[in-house]
Amino acid sequence: MNFLAFTRALRWGLVHYWRNIWLSLAATGVLLLTLAMLALLLIVTVVGRESLKAIEAKVDVTVFMADTATDEVILAIKADLEGRADITSVQYVTKEQALATFEAHHRANPIIAQALQELGENPLQASLIVKAESPQAYPQIAESLKSPKYQPYIGKVTFEDNREVIVRLSAVLRTLRRIGLILTIAIAAIAVLVTFNTIRLAIYGYHEEIAIMRLVGASPWFIKGPFLIEGLLSGSISALLTLLYFFPFVRILSSRVSAFVAGGQFDLARWSAENALGVSFLFLVSGILLSTVSSWIAVRRYLR
């Protein structure tokens, strides 16, 4: 198809879209709905993934050292632990650092500050903050700390066991994604049906024109083009509308919920800005593909 033929097909496509405006709007609307569903699915997937990541990264075991442990001993234990494959990092928090953090935290509370003053000495313990490779490493780490080699120097070992949370959260996310996917596919199928029927009716409405076009020597593409473009218009209009609202919507959503998502570690708005190109591409391709495939099937079936 050359340029002239293309611009003509484009013009006739626009004319068709306009003449069938109510059907065209229905097709565009349901495609818009499909893309909205897809957008929602995308947000749920990304937020879920980031939340999970944040929780999984929060795998730390705090090992409080007994007062009997000298600096050398603590450093030796630290070096020992760092040698393990299932441990990513070990941070040594001295008694002084612990106190400083504590004081900083409770500066606003005069009673605690005063109590500390009256105590005279540092009541806090030194600790090692151990970050594990994965939550699955907890049991082994806890077990090895119980060995007689370390036992005399170690006070309490605390760790937040979020394995349960992770398992449950991933299950919830998986279900959510599956429901989202099924809904998206269901709505996409409806969109395909509506678009298909819109084009089919347009073809019926133009059967007289089509017959005459054939008789005067129109090439198949000249006949099919306008109908394909009519479908394509629904797809691209819905994709453009989706792009128009998606980014502002994400920004507003992000300002409302970012604090609760992934422990405030994840900025949805920034994510969408950084992935703007990919996201736009996804919507455009989905919208255009859905509508083109539908009108293609209609044209294939009803225009020989």
Add this chain to the structure above:
Amino acid sequence: MILFQHATKMYPVRGAQGGTKKEIVALDDVTLEIATGEFVSIVGQSGAGKSTLLRLLFADEPPTSGSVSIDGWDITTIRPWQIPHLRRQIGVVFQDFKLLQAKTVFENVAFAMEVGGAPTPEIRRVVPQLLKLVNLSENADQYPWQLSGGEAQRTSLARALAFRPKILLADEPTGNLDALHAWDLLQLLLKINKLGTTVLLASHDEAIVNAVKRRVVTLERGKVVKEQKTGTYEL
């Protein structure tokens, strides 16, 4: 050169109440040679197969058996994608006009040119010329339903001429015209023929055919029953 070789066309017809399928023989073993630049009148009673003969030429229907060729191009085995190329070389004035009701006279002719891929400036230039040729300049903005039968027929002719066809098929082009207008149209067809276009005129208008004084092929129930070099209409 147009060549029909033992061309036979049978239309299948299914009986109304699930009756037996039968076939109507519209053309029966027609062998006919038409030289380039010739003016040939095809005559015969209604239902003799005139329209069918023309239809085989622009691949609207394939022959049931036998073959049809134009300048050595076998239309019998034409591929679907080649049909548009064929039709752009053949202008057809349809017996039932086949005009688009939603388009004006001007747009109907312009539409055909657009379909054929003519550039817009050329369309703007050529369409008024064509309308002038068929004496429809005054009617350019009328819709088909606002036209008299003869005007609609001439619109169909203007459209048929849009591609400067090598072959013009005119199916009863004077069917809706009074003697005077029919005569004008005939002069026009003769002029087009003089400019080098092969013209096939299907008609049962005795006066017209006699006035042409060119070759006449007479069809009767699908068979060529008579050929005359400079014939008259006789049945």
